[in-house]
Amino acid sequence: MKSRYVLAGFIAVVLSCGIFGVVFADPTWSIEGEYFEGCTCNPGCPCMFGSEPTHNKTCKITGVFHIKKGHYGQHAVDGQTVIGITDLTARPDKNWIVFYLDEKAAAVQKNALLDIFQNHVFGFAKVPPERITVRYVPMHVESSRWHKKAIVADNLTLVIELLRGAGDPGKPTQIVNKNFSLWAREFDMTLDMGKATTHQFQEGNQEWNYDGRSGFSTTFCFASDRDDGRNPGEKP
Numbered sequence: 067m068k069s070r071y072v073l074a075g076f077i078a079v080v081l082s083c084g085i086f087g088v089v090f091a092d093p094t095w096s097i098e099g100e101y102f103e104g105c106t107c108n109p110g111c112p113c114m115f116g117s118e119p120t121h122n123k124t125c126k127i128t129g130v131f132h133i134k135k136g137h138y139g140q141h142a143v144d145g146q147t148v149i150g151i152t153d154l155t156a157r158p159d160k161n162w163i164v165f166y167l168d169e170k171a172a173a174v175q176k177n178a179l180l181d182i183f184q185n186h187v188f189g190f191a192k193v194p195p196e197r198i199t200v201r202y203v204p205m206h207v208e209s210s211r212w213h214k215k216a217i218v219a220d221n222l223t224l225v226i227e228l229l230r231g232a233g234d235p236g237k238p239t240q241i242v243n244k245n246f247s248l249w250a251r252e253f254d255m256t257l258d259m260g261k262a263t264t265h266q267f268q269e270g271n272q273e274w275n276y277d278g279r280s281g282f283s284t285t286f287c288f289a290s291d292r293d294d295g296r297n298p299g300e301k302p
Contacts, residue, residue, distance in 0.1 A: 126153045154191075221269050
């Protein structure tokens with residue numbers, strides 16, 4: 067009789083572990099959409115060719131991720147925008163990140179997006195929590211064929227104008243088959259190059275004006291189970 071109780075208890079523990087494993091397992095997620103960026107460098111960013119940044123060997127970026135389609139577990143994040151601002155060349159003891167999310171997003175979407183971007187998309191930076199700023203703010207983002215804009219309260223204005231190619235003015239100047247290790251698989255291999263006609267930022271002790279510096283636009287696709295080595299849009 068005692069052995070039967072022991073066996074029943076063992077089965078209960080196993081089942082409980084299985085249930086809790088399901089409940090507390092990390093949810094699957096994926097996001098895809100449009101990305102545009104302004105950075106420190108002169109237009110034609112040398113980082114894309116494996117060379118040093120043009121200004122004091124420093125690469126500070128404002129990255130705008132507009133999600134056209136995405137989910138986090140059962141929760142949709144379509145139409146949401148996350149902006150990440152950081153110094154990609156900062157030393158580990160000096161690195162920092164500012165995240166802006168739309169104040170109008172639902173609470174579950176805010177939590178989902180913060181997990182995706184803090185722990186995965188920008189997880190490579192390994193920034194400690196005390197140097198991560200997260201703000202939920204009024205946000206305006208717009209995008210057309212040649213023009214990209216992001217405005218965040220009084221903190222950020224980024225306007226990118228894509229450069230027209232001289233050979234075919236109907237197409238932007240492009241980098242095809244880029245050479246850049248960061249988000250190498252998650253970004254499309256073709257980048258539409260541009261210039262940040264306005265790039266002004268202020269948050270805490272971080273402040274800059276990079277008007278006239280580099281910018282580009284592309285598409286992205288990040289996913290929790292993306293380990294097949296394919297590029298965005300590439301079919302299996």
